[in-house]
Amino acid sequence: MSQFQFAQTLAVKVDVCTHAGMRDGVPALMRLFDDLGVRASFFVSLGPDHSGRAIRRIFRPGFLDKMRRTNAVGTYGWRTVLYGTVLPGPQIARSFPQTMRALVRDGHEVGMHGYDHVYWQDQLPKLSATAVRAELDRARDTFTEILGAPPTAFGAPGWQCTPTSFACEDDAGLAYHTDTRGVAPFLPEMDGRRFRTMDIPTTLPTLDEAYAREGTTPAELTAFYLRQLRPGLNVYTAHAEMEGIRQLPHLRDFLNAVKGHVTFLRLIDVAGRLATAPVARVVPGPIAGRAGTVAWQEAANG
């Protein structure tokens, strides 16, 4: 165990998975965080928005339920639902380099959320090490071109991991990654292989998992999230497409409710405070409110 003990801490991670999320969600979230004095960790998909290709998940159990509960078309808009199918996928980060740089200027952390989000999320188990490395290289090169310095963190799209992806991330020389769902920072072991880059898991359910299952109003959702907070480190993953647009009132309500009771840290600050972390196995498992499986820190999903 690491010697460092977190008092009640909340790290706010924002996944930016789509062009609309980058265009509309990120600026709105920056204003909210500025009002509240919160520094967050933004994980941006650095390649094209191929959200429309997620339609292939339609035959997976749970996908249509999630689409309906979260009003996916209302949340993402029709264009996003068609990107990468009948419409070409626009570039997410390259279309908004000024927003990328504004994030850094405002003191937020920026990390990689893959290159082609849908490709990683849906194809990862089938990809060779060469293909995974190519995705990481494209993400890193785009990031470095826009921000002038290489990235230090990766957040796996859709919380999808394999031994191959962990090995490629080890080779990328990251300070940490945030690829899994779990309870506390750890060193991953998967299929009998150990990896050296620390993972900082998302500890709280995401809003698209909780929405309509735990409530729909900001008051109901905030009450739910307050019940989920634990002593020590909590990691909340927001989506720029959701909490940055229609669900902004929820995030504002929740952050106002916890302000003064928790310390806000960026994930890079969490990683910097930990010299090491215990080893834990990573196993794929289902998660309530989401189709398919995600990577779990073992014993965290009981």
Ligand SMILES: [Zn+2]
């Ligand atoms: Zn994502």
